Amino acid sequence: MGPDLFRPRSLRLSIPTWTPQAHRLGACTPCGRRRRHMYRHFSTTPIASSGHNRWSKIKHDKAKTDARTSKLRTQLSSDIIIASRLGGPNPSFNSRLSAAIAAAKKGQLSKSSIEHAILKGQGKSPSGAALEPLLIEAMLPCGVAALIECQTDNKARTLQDIRLIVSKAGGTMTPTSFLFEKKGRIVFEEQETIGVDEALEEAIEAGASDISMDGADNKLVVETPPDAVMDVAQRLQDKFGLRVEKAEVVYDPNEDSLVKLTAEQGEEVGKVLDALEEDPALQNLYVNATSQ
Numbered sequence: 001m002g003p004d005l006f007r008p009r010s011l012r013l014s015i016p017t018w019t020p021q022a023h024r025l026g027a028c029t030p031c032g033r034r035r036r037h038m039y040r041h042f043s044t045t046p047i048a049s050s051g052h053n054r055w056s057k058i059k060h061d062k063a064k065t066d067a068r069t070s071k072l073r074t075q076l077s078s079d080i081i082i083a084s085r086l087g088g089p090n091p092s093f094n095s096r097l098s099a100a101i102a103a104a105k106k107g108q109l110s111k112s113s114i115e116h117a118i119l120k121g122q123g124k125s126p127s128g129a130a131l132e133p134l135l136i137e138a139m140l141p142c143g144v145a146a147l148i149e150c151q152t153d154n155k156a157r158t159l160q161d162i163r164l165i166v167s168k169a170g171g172t173m174t175p176t177s178f179l180f181e182k183k184g185r186i187v188f189e190e191q192e193t194i195g196v197d198e199a200l201e202e203a204i205e206a207g208a209s210d211i212s213m214d215g216a217d218n219k220l221v222v223e224t225p226p227d228a229v230m231d232v233a234q235r236l237q238d239k240f241g242l243r244v245e246k247a248e249v250v251y252d253p254n255e256d257s258l259v260k261l262t263a264e265q266g267e268e269v270g271k272v273l274d275a276l277e278e279d280p281a282l283q284n285l286y287v288n289a290t291s292q
Contacts, residue, residue: 072107073107073109073113074277076100076103076104076107076109077104077109077113077116077117078117079100079103079104080097080100080101080104080114080117080118080121081117081118081120081121082100082121082245082246083096083097083099083100083121084097084117084118084119084120084121084122085121085122086244086247089118089119089121089122096243097118101114104117112126120151123151125152125153127153129153130153131151131152131153132151132152132153132155133149133150133151133283134149134150134151134152134155134158134159134281135147135148135149135150135177136148136149136150136159136162136173137173137174137175137176137177138162138166138171138172138173138174138176139171139172139174139176140166140169140171140269140272140287141169141170141171141265141268141269141272142259142261142265142268142269142289143259144259144261144269144287144288144289145176145179145180145253145257145259145287145288146171146176146276146285146286146287147176147177147180147251147284147285147286147287148162148276148282148285149251149282149283149284149285149286150162150279150281150282150283151281151283152281158279158281161279161281162276162279165272165275165276165279166272166276168275169271169272169275171272177251179253179254179257179288180251180252180253180254180257180286180288181251181252181253181254182226182249182250182251183209183223183224183225183226183249183250183251183252184223184224184225184226184227184228184229184232184247184248184249184250185221185222185223185224185229185246185247185248185249185250186221186222186223186224186229186232186233186236186244186246186247187214187219187220187221187244187245187246187247188219188220188221188222188236188237188242188243188244188245189219189242189243189244189245190217190218190219191218191219191220191242192218194220194240194242195213195220196211196212196213196220198240199211199220199222199236199240202235202236202239202240203222203232203236206228206231206232206235206236207224207225207228207231207232208222208223208224208228208232209223209224209225210222210223211223219245220236220242222236226249229247229248229249230247233247248284250284250286251284251286252286253286253287253288254288257288258288258289258290259288259289259290260289260290260291260292261289261290261291261292262292263291266289266291269287269289273285273287
């Protein structure tokens with residue numbers, strides 16, 4: 001399964017965020033101008049037209065650098081949003097938020113972006129207005145279903161912006177939520193003392209529907225009914241002293257609905273996902289696509 005296509009990119013109520021996320025499918029290609037040969041007077045040796053190729057390489061390298069920078073800033077913002085949501089907006093009383101802000105400053109995230117992320121974690125826009133959730137359903141190119149989760153202070157404007165991105169790519173706004181399962185998901189921070197066996201009984205009693213270990217990172221992952229995610233997270237945190245990394249409601253695509261994409265199709269869909277991720281209202285992005 002292609003993790004980059006299949007992720008929730010979040011600002012992530014996490015979130016974020018179906019990250020994450022550009023990075024992944026696009027590539028810069030040289031412009032299509034014809035190579036020209038130039039000749040000096042009294043000479044039959046052509047001057048090598050290397051400038052064109054050199055500029056193409058510069059553009060390609062810059063595109064990759066920009067993608068990495070954008071991904072990093074998205075992750076830094078996401079960390080601040082989560083910390084603000086879980087522990088409050090005051091870094092003096094929220095050590096996690098304080099650490100996230102310090103990391104963001106080190107990563108050269110602007111002061112305004114940091115302030116906006118803190119507000120977003122509190123469900124507020126940069127102007128201080130309350131943000132409302134908005135779930136947009138769409139069918140993207142190549143038959144890929146998408147659920148686009150937003151937080152906005154103007155639903156009509158955000159819906160119009162998302163519709164424009166989708167329609168320009170050849171997609172349509174149509175019901176797709178039936179192709180996904182809504183569930184709660186809690187990810188605890190990396191640790192080596194509490195595993196599935198230790199937490200299983202307590203998790204089930206708290207209302208969890210599944211529990212597993214992310215073997216790569218030693219992170220306990222617990223799935224719950226959508227309305228039980230915060231209660232389960234709090235109970236396991238209090239019982240075992242675990243720290244919550246993410247506690248969110250997510251949409252997992254049904255296994256029988258997955259669309260397998262070729263590399264070319266993946267690139268086409270990836271461009272749409274990149275455009276959607278640029279929208280400031282985006283919270284999470286879920287698709288039912290995987291690579292062949």
